[in-house]
Every structure is written in structure tokens, then in C-alpha cells.
Amino acid sequence: MRGASCTWKKACWSTRDALMFALLVLRNAFRHKLRTTLTIVGIVVAITAFGLLRSIVEAWYAGADATSSTRLVTRNAISLVFPMPLTYAQKIRQVDGVAAVSWANWFGGVYISERNFFPQFGIDADTYLDMYPEFVIKPEEKKAFLVDRNGAVAGRKLANQYGWKIGDQIPIRGTIFSGTWTFTLRAIYDGADAKTDETQFYFHWKLLNETIKKRFPKRGDQVGFYLIEIRDPTRAAEISQAVDATFKNSLAETLTETEKAFQLGFVAMTEAILLAIQAVSFVVIVIIMAVMANTMAMTARERYGEYATLKALGFSNAYVGWLIFAESLAIALLGGVLGIALTFPLANAFASAMGTLFPVFGVSSQTLAMQFGAAMLIGVVAAGIPAWRAARVRIVDGLRAVA
């Protein structure tokens, strides 16, 4: 028992007291094996679902996270649909602080069926790949791509998904640029780290331009967006303004922003869906809170008699309250840890099922922390009312209670 100067709040327990308390909590937790097991399964499902949903939300932002602060994107100010003249490249290069300029066109083609979505770009091959040091390509493959005007480069994840090998012919049906275009896969790039998008498909902008010029002479020499490399990332805002000022009041006014802002622009357009997923990820926690609170309420109700006995023996109200509290936390902790452990294999399975739809998919440490926090929150909230009731139960009433 405790020394005279000690109160519960000062928590100066002996080791034996603590062990006793822990043993009591664990024994209690597993008294109803079926009920506890069911509750734990519920928590595991909730924590895993929560983790997966958070990971989906993060994967949405992955494009923005993988950007470089030394790259700017210039596009037509009206919207991305409108092109800019090729002649802008020369003018942008003259802007102070610009280290290199490249350009590309969104191709938007379909590989076999509409369901196989992946981004395709016609790129200015000589300069574009140099701006992406995070795309690692074997030198001989890169050379093979540069010399073949029908050549293409694909990310590792994309190539794996469709089983492409170097030298394969890849037919893509154009939606913006009509006809079927057949490219020869000359290189496969690997990402420098896990954040790098390995689902892109690149081919020669020159090929695109020559073909357009043949068909529609007036639509030639047009660029979808410019990519600018700057020497000093702190000057990004200033350089962006300088570029846009160059083309003010021209037929194709421009909008220049950092690569990150450009990517976030896409995320913002689907924000409504993203917010819904986020909201729903919290709903599952509330659902399981209700289930867990029910378990604890039933458990406490059945044991009023025992709690009264403990009190009659001299244990404090707080001690009885903490017994329930600790039991709830123990169950939630167990469920939470199992749920977190289960998130990894499930996230992997989900990522491979989704293929290239989510270029980068993983469970971040922030997600893990949130999962753990959610599990603890479930334990705390569920124990609230039952613990309070048990602590307040009067000895006589408790001894008289029938479950």
C-alpha cells in the first residue's frame, strides 16, 4: 500500500503497486476475450483505413513535393490549353538570372484504352532531361534516345506496369494531335529517390512539331509550356515577374510560377474531392470511438459490483476511475499498433493495384504519428463517461447493482 504522504496525484507508487495495477488492467481487458478481440479488430480496421486515406491524400500532393525550387514554369496566362510561340525561348533566355530554358507540349494520348492513363510530353530533348537531375538514365540509353527522332523515354514504374523493354514499339493514339503515333522505347529512367515520379513518358518535341507543320502549317512552332532553370532560388519571384513583363500586351501573355505552385494549382482544382476524403478519414475514427465507448460502457456497467468492493476495501475513487481508463487505453494501444503494422502491406497492395494512377505512394511518418494519436484519442474518449461513472458509484449502490 501507499505511504501516508502520498496521494494518487503525486503518483509515488512502489513498483509492486504499479505491477499490481498493470496486472489488474490486463486481466480485466481480457476477461471477455470475444468482446475485447472484436473491439481490437474494429480499431485495427479503423486505424488502417485512416492511414490509407491519409496516404491517398498525401499521394495527391506528391507531385508538388517532388518539385525543385530552381525550376519555374511559364505558361499562357489564359490557361494551359493555349500555346505560346517558340520564339519566346530566346527572349526568356535573356532574362537576368535564367540559367537554362526548355519546353514541352502535353500530348494527352491514349495507350490502347482510356483506362491506361499516364502523362505524355513532347520535350525539347537536348535541354529538358538536363533540367531533371532526379531522373537517372544510363548514358548509352540517353544517347540512343537523343539520336532517334521516334525515340521515347519512360519511367521505371510505367515501363514495369506495361512490361515495356528497351526497343519496344509503343503505339499511342493522339487526342489533341490526331492519328496513331508509334514511338520506340530507347531509355528507361529511375528516380533518384522515392519521391520521384516514375510514370512519365517523353518523346521528341521536334517530331511533334514537324508533323503538325506538315498538316497545319499555321499551328507549328507552338509550345505548351516553358521550363526555366534559375541560378538562385531566392530570386524566383523576381525572375517570374521579369519573364511575364517581357510578354505583357503580346498575343500570348504568360504566367510564370515556381514548379511547386504550378503543381499545387492542379491539386487545388480537385480540392473538393480531397477535402471529402479528408473528412471521411476522420469519420471512421468517430465510428470506432462509438464502438469502443460502447464496449467500455458495457464493461463498466457489468463491474459496478466489483468497483464497489474495491472501494469498500479502501481504494480511492480515482484508482477505480483510472482502472477503466487504463484498460481502455491498453485496448486502443494494442489495436492501434496492430493497425499501424497492417497499414504497410495494405498500402503496398493498394499502390500496385492503382499502378500509375498514383505515381508516388507511401506511408509517411506524419501519417504514422496521426494514426497513433487517433488510437490514443479513441482510448481516452471511450473511457471518459464509464470511468467517471465508475469513480462516482456509491458503495451501497454498486454492491446492490445487477449487470
Next chain:
Amino acid sequence: MAAMSIPFSYIARNLAARKLTTILTAGGMALVVYVFTTVLMLSAGLEKTLVATGQDDNVIVIRRASQTEVQSSVDRPSAAIIESLPDIATGEDGHKLISREPVVLINLAKRSNGKPSNVVIRGVTPAGLVLRPQIRIIEGRMFRSGTSEIIAGRSIASGFQRAGLGESLRFAQRDWTVVGVFDAGHTGFDSEVWGDAEQMMQAFRRQTFSAVIFKLVDTDRFDAVKATLESDPRLTLEVKRESRFYAEQSEALSKFISYLGVSISIIFSIGAVIGAMITMYASVASRTNEIGTLRALGFSRISILAAFMIESLLLGLIGGLIGLIAASFMQALSISTMNFQTFAEIAFSFTLTPGIVMAALIFSLAMGFVGGFLPAARAARMKIVDALRAA
């Protein structure tokens, strides 16, 4: 002895006896049903909006394989060939009901957060307005041909900066005054900005239209018209009924929403089913004596099973109804997001259909059934003597 069933009021009172437990369990199920219902409502709302956008007797012609109007281009000679078709209906003024329309996307900033989103700008002709009878001007007036005046759809006027009545938008080196706001009867056009087709062509320096839309004299002639145009060697065009064209545009997003929503609901329902199971097991355990008594009185095992199943189904139904009622309030809300297929902003509202109500109720009953079956079976299997002897 004939099978006797346990009175319903007896079953229902069991739920009322332990209020906190009933509320928590039904509450968990209600949340699952709420998520399930709102997601289906969202998907139905999007489909309804886009399906209602197209008219059945209107035909839309776009460049082959271009999928959307924004990606398409139809040059003037091709448009002239289409216009020479004999199957095009004639309007009251004697002109053919055919509209050649440039359609482009522009970035506008949302009123709510200032973030840019893609908005469809459509150039229309007087015939184009006749082709869409659902359009009504609700504020201001129609734009005048040959001027830089535009009218904005209801959702655009209220959702985007500088797009309200009397304000002006700047694009393509011009200031365009919003002289009217139109209501398109909850169709996709509510999320568009309209102006004079020829003015738009000049301002955007376009040589080609995006789409040609016309009305058929006889809607049954569609297949013949389609065959004529698509087999013409001078044209590389695709011909679709307008209704089909817009319905297809909702497919990817509405499938995405409903797949995601239904799989989430099913995962969530595991939690709620477990909650029901815990409650029902406890209900069985605390009434062991009662079950023994009932059996001794002559109620069969089937009656006991049925009584506990009904209790569990009732629990599910209560949860389902609460969830449905909460979800039905969502009908007042509308949501605006980018459609992946067109890259354009589309506004739509949560739509509750009888089918969704049925699906939600069946879903909630299924949760009650699955959650209650094992505990009910345990109750039914009890031996009379053991049950009566239990403390």
C-alpha cells in the same frame, strides 16, 4: 406445437432498456450509412447534371478521337459540309438550327479561396441558344452579337471572382463585361461562360471551331447522319448524340467517386458490424435466464433466433434511418470541382434518388444482419436447463 413468435414490442423494448449502448451502436451505423449515402448522392448528382446537359435530338460533331470539345477542332470547310446536310431542322426564323462553337478553357480565381480553376468559355450563335431551350436569363440581359459582352452561368457568377453581373473579365487582350447571368436548369452549362462565337474566334485568334452542334429534323435519322459524316473522306470527324456525349463525360469522375465511396463504406461497415456484434453478444449474455424461461414456456429455437435477429435488424434500421436523414440535408449543398475528363470546372449538387434510399436501407439492414447472426445463433443454441441455471 405451432411455432409461436415473440411479440415485437418485447424485442423493441430490449433496445430501449440500454439507451447508451443502443445510441452508440446505432450512431456508429448511422455514420457509415451517412458516408455511403452522401457518396452515392454525389455520384448521382454529377451524372444527373451531365446527362441533363445534352438534348436527345441534338447532334454534336467533334474531331475524331478528341473526346472533349476543348481538344477538338473543326475547320470552316468541314463546318460548311456539315451545314449542307438535309437533315438539319429549321428554326422559326427560317435559319438552319446549327451552331458552330469555339470552346476554350480559361483560368479564373475562385471567390472562396482565390485559387485558379479552369472554366469553359463557349462562343455561341443565335441558333445555339435555340438548341439549348433550358437556358434562362435570371439576371441582367442576353449579350449582344458583335460586342465584347458575355453572360455567365449561375455557378460561375456566384463562384468566381469578377464573374458576377456588371463585373468584367479580362482575357485574350480584351475586357469582357458580364451583362447577364443564366440558369441552365442544373446542367453542365451552369458552369460555363457564353459570348458571341465570332467575337471569341477573333479574340482568341482561332481558325477553327471546337464543335458543331445541330438539331435533327427527325431524331431517328441519327444513324444515317452519323454514317454519312463519318464516311465522308473529306472529314475526320466524330458524330455523337449530345445526350450521349455529355453522359460520357461524367463516367470517369462519377465512377471514381462511387468506387472510392463504396469501398470506403464497406471498410467502415466492418467497424459498425463489430459494434453491433458486441452489443448483441452482451444482450444475449445478460438475458440468458430470460432465454431459458422463454424456451421453457414453449418458444422454439427459431423464435429465439428470430427475436434476436429482429432486434439486431432494428438496430441497423435505426442507424440507417438516422444516417439517411442526416444525408438528405446534404441536398441543400452543391459542390464544384474539376472533371478529370474535360479538365473543366463543373458544379453539381448531392442528389437523393429512390434507388439510393433503397440501397442505404438494404446496406444498414445487412449490417444489422451480419452483426446479429452469430449472437442470435448462440442464443438459439442454448439448452433450457443450462440457461435457467445460469446466474
